[in-house]
Amino acid sequence: MFFRPTIRLAALVLATAASAGEPRHGAAPAAAAAPPIASVPPLVSAASPAQLALARSVLVDSGIASSFRLIIPQYLEQIALSVTRTRPEMVPDLNLVLAAVRPEFDKKVDEMIDSAAQLYTQRFSQKELEDVAAFFKSASGRKYVGMQPVLMSDMFVAMQAWSQKISVDMMSRVREEMRKKGHEL
Template structure:
């Protein structure tokens, strides 16, 4: 289950990054959510330690376990179109490279830890840790994948029904204008 969640999160992160790059006009029109700048902020070692513990407790630390192998596979796969005959060798190279770069996953965790350490003070981090270490917090982490899957399925069903409803409304309004569609 953890790999499924990580795969979905990785795919979602890559899709969001692509969307952000593809829609600059949309980004200009909307006011982005402003987080405190994590790059230049000074945080205490204790806050960073608590943030790292939080990432373990809430499961986010392992959410990106498949990111590095995925990026390596994508990089190798980018050469397939130019030379499809190399697909098997490119896959082997990707598998060979992945373990060499697995230790870079910690860089991702540190990015997230710094963000948490900037956003939350020490007391808040301790409160979050207490929650995620509680029975209900552990239950949330254990069931997050099922919850997300059920939520997405429900949203897809709602979206399909809403789309049919809107098609009917558009058809009705167009009929008022003398068009049959």
């Protein structure tokens, strides 16, 4: 019953895009096109400790690791909401328990960072990881990471307007073409 925050975020973005383009008067929603995926390089076998450390550095410096860290408080909050919705008398004790178990689960974030680092070493060569790490350590890379929340917010607003316009334009075109075939939508 608990949603994974990363999946929830993706679902929220997709749902927002879809709801911005909600059908009006029987119109069908516009289909979202996925961005093209680059060809996937073959998996590299075993990574050296140096390559794993470099991959971890990329995860930390790029801000990806901090997004893993956000999951723990979100899950704890979901548990609190779920339990206290039906058992409000438990709030004081539950708050103590959640505070007590949080450090245990905060440590588990490193497991995910290690797993992600392993995935990076399977898809990027040592040289590529060095290049990526250098970018994120540069002034431009640090600015890129720092601007991500602002850019995501800006893109969210832009995406809503764009998807609504696309939905309306697409339905208009489909209606026009269906009229040519003798159908009225």
